Amino acid sequence: MILHCLRPQRGLRLATKFDLLSRFQTHGHGEKRSALYRLAIISSGVSKVFGLALQALAVPLIFRSLGELHYNLYTALTAILSTIVLVQMGAGPGLTKGIARANAIGNREQEAALMRAAFRLAAGAALIGCSVLLAVVHQVPIGTLFNDTFVPYSDEIIATTDLCVMLLAIQVLAGVVDSALAGYQEQVYTNLAAMLANIASLVLLIIVCSGQPTIFQIVMVVFGVPTFFRILNLGFLAARRTYLLSNFFGSASGSYKVLLMVGLGFWGIEAASVMEQMTGNQVLIHLSSGPETAIFNAIFKYVGLAGSVATMVTLPLWPAFTDAIVHRDITWISRSLRRLRTWLMAYACAIALGLAILGPWLLHVVVGINTEGRFWLFLVFGLYFIALIWGHLHHVTLMGIASLWQLALVLVVENIVMLLLGLVLVPRFGAVGMALSYLIAILALPAWLLPRMLRNALQRIAGTPAMP
Numbered sequence: 001m002i003l004h005c006l007r008p009q010r011g012l013r014l015a016t017k018f019d020l021l022s023r024f025q026t027h028g029h030g031e032k033r034s035a036l037y038r039l040a041i042i043s044s045g046v047s048k049v050f051g052l053a054l055q056a057l058a059v060p061l062i063f064r065s066l067g068e069l070h071y072n073l074y075t076a077l078t079a080i081l082s083t084i085v086l087v088q089m090g091a092g093p094g095l096t097k098g099i100a101r102a103n104a105i106g107n108r109e110q111e112a113a114l115m116r117a118a119f120r121l122a123a124g125a126a127l128i129g130c131s132v133l134l135a136v137v138h139q140v141p142i143g144t145l146f147n148d149t150f151v152p153y154s155d156e157i158i159a160t161t162d163l164c165v166m167l168l169a170i171q172v173l174a175g176v177v178d179s180a181l182a183g184y185q186e187q188v189y190t191n192l193a194a195m196l197a198n199i200a201s202l203v204l205l206i207i208v209c210s211g212q213p214t215i216f217q218i219v220m221v222v223f224g225v226p227t228f229f230r231i232l233n234l235g236f237l238a239a240r241r242t243y244l245l246s247n248f249f250g251s252a253s254g255s256y257k258v259l260l261m262v263g264l265g266f267w268g269i270e271a272a273s274v275m276e277q278m279t280g281n282q283v284l285i286h287l288s289s290g291p292e293t294a295i296f297n298a299i300f301k302y303v304g305l306a307g308s309v310a311t312m313v314t315l316p317l318w319p320a321f322t323d324a325i326v327h328r329d330i331t332w333i334s335r336s337l338r339r340l341r342t343w344l345m346a347y348a349c350a351i352a353l354g355l356a357i358l359g360p361w362l363l364h365v366v367v368g369i370n371t372e373g374r375f376w377l378f379l380v381f382g383l384y385f386i387a388l389i390w391g392h393l394h395h396v397t398l399m400g401i402a403s404l405w406q407l408a409l410v411l412v413v414e415n416i417v418m419l420l421l422g423l424v425l426v427p428r429f430g431a432v433g434m435a436l437s438y439l440i441a442i443l444a445l446p447a448w449l450l451p452r453m454l455r456n457a458l459q460r461i462a463g464t465p466a467m468p
Contacts, residue, residue: 030332036185037320037336043191044312050198054222055305058205059298060367062218065209068294072285073150074215075297077160078223079278093318093399094118094263095176098255099183100322108243110255115244117255118176121263126172130165137161147285160216167223174230177237180244182319189233197229268408269399275415280434283422288430295369296431299359299381303388306351310344310389314396321400330462337397348389352382380435387442394450402457410446410453417441 063071095118102110137145142154150157178190204221238245280300284293317336324332359378360371371378398407418441425433 030327030329033185033320033323033329033332037316040185040187040191040316041313043188043195044316047191047195047198048309048312050195050202051308052305054198054202054205055301055308056366057202058222059301061205061209063294063298063367063369065213066215066218068290069149070153070215072281072290072293072297073146073153073157074218075281076146076285077157077164077215078219079281093179093266093404094259094261095179096183096319097262097322097400098258099180100185100319101326103184104323104326111241112244112247112250113252113255114259115176115180116248116250117252117259118179119173119248120252121256121259122172122176126169129172130169133165133168134162149290156215160219163216163219164223167219167227170227171230174227174234177233178230180237181233182316185316185319185323187316189236190230193229193233194226197226200229201225262404265404265408266399269395269404269411272408272411272415275412276418276438279415279419279422280438283419283426284431284434287423287426288434291370292430295363295371295374295377296434298363298367298369299377299435302363303355303381303385306385307388307392310347310392313340313344314393318396318400321397325401325461328461330458333397333401333458337393341393344389344393345386348386352386355379355382355385374431377432377435380432380439384435384439384442387439387447391442391446391450394454395446398450398454398457401461402453406453407450410449414441414445417444 062074066074095114098114099111102108102114137158141151142157143151146157181187181190201221204225205218208217208221280296281293284296317340320336321333324330356375356379359381360374363369364371395407395411418437421437421440422434425437427433429436
């Protein structure tokens, strides 16, 4: 639809106007890759500043305005939106990896075919995934999904879930554009849209929470506004690379296999990620008390925010690594990895120390949760954060250069171990037991196995010839 509205001349003018990356076109390939990577980090950093401001303020604003019970309900309901990666499948890394490879060899027709296939797969996955979610929420009793405490709020839960599912469907389709931009190493456009969305959401959230908001209203502000800005990137991509969607209903033969082979591996990885995000909350809801669940969710949220700072330098890596692998530029990969490892581990240790020393006081002052006697919970979360960043660096690197199936298997097993440990430890130690489950599981498998897998992958690649 957008392409029909953009005449060729107008599309060319828009492409020129919005092509922020045109000055890199004359650089050597390795130099261009480094320049695009730096630009992605800078724009991601600017976006993350506003994103962190939004999330850091959102926790106390939402907690204070909704109260403990409704905050736990809000956390459980918005976990539905984390399933976006499960229904996105090939429209994620499958498309990013495919476009990175096609762009490296200058095959525009393959790029366009991948985009067509990705949109079709994403639409089908969104339809199936959202239908399943709606069927579960509308048919399964609320007391079974959560617990009997939430039964009086059944109507609110169903209405909010319907909204979350609608936003989920839109985000799945918008994710195709984000993935394509990542494949071109042009995450700057995604990051700029996210920055504007975070600013708008922050202003609206402050206004909404000044009254007596419903969960529905908060979801609309926190998740609905960013969804709108993500859609805008489709217009920019269509204007700058008109060939991608010029024959939208044309053949995509061969592209489905490329997307699904990578996408299904990614599905396994993200299934583990969603399991990690939801496990602690669900186990605590069923086996522990409301205060234990609330403090665990609040700390876990802030640990996730601290981890998102690391992602601003790691996520642009894997499409860059994919491009480097096509050109067999192992030196660039090794040099980038060494620098990142040094800086990220220093950052992780600093956050862990701050969490153990200042975490209880800050959470009490900022959020209003009683943290008295919770030192061990913050200490365990600090150690978990160090292990998390170590594993995350190797995880992201392996996504760009190795088999996603092996990586998925490691992470799925890790999260099964975490779940089993949680069922044993939570009844005895509450929130501390769940945090220990996260820490033990990551140390038992990914912390030592992923670095070994990375070394083996780099050795294999170093023994193959470069692209002419």
